[in-house]
Amino acid sequence: MEPSITKVNWQELIGKAWEKREPLWKDASVDCFRVFHGYEEGSTGTVIEKFNDAAVIDYKTDIRADLPELAQALLKVFPFKNIIAKGHQSLGLSLKERTNILHGNDTRVICHEQALKFKVNLDSPHNPGLYLDARDARAWLCDNSSDRRILNLFAFTGSLGLSSAYGKAAEVIHLDRSKELLPRIQENYQINNLEFEMRNFLRGDIYKHLPRAIKAGKKFDGIILDPPPKIYQSPYAKHKTNGQDFSALIQLCSQLLNPGGWVLGMLHRFDYSWDDFEDQVTEASGQLLLPQSRLTSGIDFPESMPDKKLRVSIFATPNTPIDER
Ligand SMILES: C[S@@+](CC[C@H](N)C(=O)[O-])C[C@H]1O[C@@H](n2cnc3c(N)ncnc32)[C@H](O)[C@@H]1O
Structure with a gap:
């Protein structure tokens, strides 16, 4: 028999993670933070970061089938204009197969942290430009x-x-x-x-x-x-x-x-x-x-x-x- 794969309830996980970050989304001087740290929050291998009105999903386990549902869960907590998902090279997929634009068309965004602004490239295969x-x-x-x-x-x-x-x-x-x-x-x-x-x-x-x-x-x-x-x-x-x-x-x-x-x-x-x-x-x-x-x-x-x-x-x-x- 195939081992049963527990389906991830993205809406629940993202909702919980978003609540925990209330001090960050309530702080008008910061619009960039990690929205979901899957290693500790329910889905090992997946992290999601917010850069202004864009979300970048990085996945090391193949969650491609879940991406539409995950995008919906993100849109429920914040009106993101852009959502992009990037699979890790260790998945053995081509760059095209593992780069998924889920919502919006922008690839460059300016985000804010206290008095500073940073430009990030959402589609960069590695870090978008701000740790x-x-x-x-x-x-x-x-x-x-x-x-x-x-x-x-x-x-x-x-x-x-x-x-x-x-x-x-x-x-x-x-x-x-x-x-x-x-x-x-x-x-x-x-x-x-x-x-x-x-x-x-x-x-x-x-x-x-x-x-x-x-x-x-x-x-x-x-x-x-x-x-x-x-x-x-x-x-x-x-x-x-x-x-x-x-x-x-x-x-x-x-x-x-x-x-x-x-x-x-x-x-x-x-x-x-x-x-x-x-x-x-x-x-x-x-x-x-x-x-x-x-x-x-x-x-x-x-x-x-x-x-x-x-x-x-x-x-x-x-x-x-x-x-x-
Ligand atoms: C993790 S990033 C550093 C992050 C950066 N401090 C920040 O906070 O944005 C590592 C950088 O080290 C550079 N690098 C790696 N090896 C290097 C070397 N031998 N000499 C100079 N730069 C190097 C890479 O090009 C890359 O930009």
Whole structure:
């Protein structure tokens, strides 16, 4: 006999998840958040995110047959103008088969988070352009960047560095190896009426640029370090890169920091505890960087296991250079 497959009641699941997010949809300053985190809310493999009036459904288990019903459930809680579903590449389907436009025709949307605007590409095969779990990290950067020179490593669409720029940073340099990101960063600056010049973007491999910057004597007062969960081996790295490669990256970043500077580090791996991560950073910096505070994702990312949540640590350096202490 075929195993019985329990039918998901999307209307019930989405209705419950929406209720839990009341503080978010009641907050007029935020129109982007995770609407449904299936891993904890009843359908493993499915997450749904809201960007202004658009919903993006990401599925890792094949729920294509359920998509019309799911779209209806979403329209019951919010008058979405656009709903798009994207299947994960691990499903073995072609891009066309796993990209499903369920409602509306727009693929570009501007969303709002506090005073900032971000442009997202709904049909991008990966993240649309804004990591919603980093909301509190962006708020921290807005509040702690004034008059500082900031280096935003692994910049992607620039949202973290842009938060520093909005927070009156003296200068923000974004670094990413992908050249397609430059126009997206530029556009995000433009829609926020923030000035951007070509020197604000360094394109290339981090293991090429950081040693060069150290050699050239460059210094920063804040470094944003958000490596992907797995950094691929770089021809410029003299060592074998490992996971997020914090040890090697922190050794480089420590040499680029002015006294009184901070590093904001984001841990995305589940094989480290938060304490282990902070110890690793302190050790790799030669005791220069000490953990100062912690941030995590919001109520829209419910997790019963704390180590499954995004973990962000702020590390601070002493105000005096280490060799003068
Ligand atoms: C997860 S995204 C970072 C997200 C970003 N911090 C944000 O909050 O929007 C990872 C980025 O790292 C970049 N990247 C990966 N390996 C790199 C390397 N070796 N050198 C420079 N950039 C790299 C990718 O191009 C991608 O844009």
